[in-house]
Amino acid sequence: MNAVPQAIAPAGETEHAIRARGLTRRFGHVTAVDGIDLDIPRARIYGFLGPNGSGKSTSIRMLCGLLQPSAGTVNVLGHEMPRDAEPLRTRLGYMTQKFSLWDDLTVSENLQFMGQVFGLPAQRRRARVAVVVEEFDLASLFKQRAGTLSGGQRQRLALAAATLHEPELLLLDEPTSAVDPQSRRDFWESLFDLVARGVTILVSTHYMDEAERCHELAILASGRIVAQGPPQQLMAEIPAAVVEVEAADTVAARRALVMDASVLSVAQLGTRLHVLIDPATPEPETRVLQRLRAASVAAQSTLVRASLEDVFVAATGFGRAAGPAAGLRPSCCSGSLRSRPRKCGNWPATGSRSA
Amino acid sequence: MIVGIPLMQILLFGYAINFDVRDLDAAVVDDARTSHSRALVADLQATGVIVLRPPSPGLSDLRRRMESGEISVGIVIPNDFERRRLGNDRAVAQILVNGSEPMIDAVARGLASVPLPVRAGDYRSRTPVFEVRTEYNPERRTAVQIVPALIGVILNMTMVIFTAAAIVRERERGNLELLIATPIRSWELMAGKLIPYVLIGLIQTTLILTVGARIFDVPINGSLLDLYLAAALFIAATLTLGLVISTFARTQFQAFQLSFLTLLPSILLSGFMFPFDGMPPLARMIAQALPLTHFVEMIRAILLRGAPLAAMQVPAMKLGAFLVIALAIATLRFHKRLD
Ligand SMILES: Nc1ncnc2c1ncn2[C@@H]1O[C@H](COP(=O)(O)OP(=O)(O)OP(=O)(O)O)[C@@H](O)[C@H]1O
């Protein structure tokens, strides 16, 4: 969790599953991944949280040796990537963002085929297929063609295929997009079962609740890691105070608050407003009330604990111009949470959704 | 792309497709060896329709050269040429025409009716001077010329487009990304894609051959083994071409486009419909780079003229060279990587 780049220690077989330094990938003049450093411990779930186009898939592809980095080094399970990609194949499991098994093969055929491709001997293959079918509840779908499966069933099949050869490291690229909450819960149960058996999992996601379940997390934005650490720590060390405002006239309250220089972002949740404030502000909840009273808006305010979404908003520049974020460089928190100046309008407006 | 390619095609094909066939390869068997027989040969050459290759010592050598495709026209002057010339009832000489290729027959027949200059003798007054024999296709049926070559055209179409599109589709759907993240080797991946198509190609060959023989009465004069060997070589070459295309095309649509870009010249320039003998040098050079050209040459020789594969070394080598070069390009470009 050290932010300062270091030389890679030789073959950290026991320590880290993945170490990357200055990992960069450019496509023409687009820099998809921009100098990221990673230390992913073994037998942990490590999350990549980031908006569309933030470089999650590109990073994962570099980590499993499918893309050549433009710069930087990657060490996976003690081996240089992409040089040693081929010998590592049997120890890695990769689940693509898009369902990539064969639509016109049945669940059983897909699993058999993947088993063959991974070179499992017939007996072990049969045994493993039986195990994953049980584990991922695929028995009733065994003879169904993959193309006709529902979203959640497909994800289960894809994870079953990715774990068939019992990899030590699983790279899962948005495995739960288009999956209902119950299936997502079940899916995460399976992930924790795998971790309990010593498997290391890297998972990318858009979902805050999933990110919160990870042991450790990297928040990506525009190809950079803008915050990194265990979710609890990130929430505790957020470079902003979080105030929740209950107001009758939320529109007026909102208008009044965004005028304030110390207010970093305002998001509406039903009748409440979720306000992020410059942590240098003394007594932020009183400051908010004063602001609102001055604009003659009746309201109540409470200081609350930051959620991961707040961390995300803070880390990605508060969804607005560089101005307020620039005053907020991590003087107040540990090096694990870094904000940086951002170009204006580069962000999905996560933090300042209009009502 | 939108302007350049049609423009290039219209210019190329406009010049290349030429019914005014000239310079057919020909050889003479002159058993008479008189001044008149030599004058007759000189007159025939003067028409510009034929180009004389070295003479043959006898009829069997002439037939062998026609069988292997070296010559399209044979001129046989019998040893009783002088007697025939003075008499008035029999043709003075014989023209043998390779009937296994389109249009040559009609051109050679035109040759027989070309008005010859007087100096070679007084045969203007009499008809016919020549007896024309169409070899390998005495009834002069188009099906005999077209159906064997059609095997090549159909194989070319299926093999190139199917492989190119199949691989690009897997890439588009993401199957390939999953596959390259497995321990499978590049050559296994390529072989796995190609082997089913080799089988499909051999089945197609059998099907067209059966229909050709049953319905269109196409003769099968050569050895079936030779024919299948030639077909297998051609299938391998076209599959590899498809593989090369798949490494360039990003989308299925592009794969189709690129495949058609190779298909049209294959059909028009391979000798399938039009003989090379009327084409400008550039078109002939392009034709040499197309696998179909060599396969059409081989299959007509084997199937219709009964030539053994051993006599087909030149086209077989050219096809082999195409295969090796295309395979090298495909292997260089086909990585287990996304970039
Ligand atoms: N093959 C490519 N060629 C050109 N640009 C690419 C390529 N792959 C990715 N990019 C660009 O790199 C950036 C990062 O893309 P990436 O797919 O890694 O994002 P992501 O975080 O996975 O997004 P999502 O959540 O939508 O999956 C994007 O701007 C994308 O347009």
Ligand SMILES: [Mg+2]
């Ligand atoms: Mg992605």
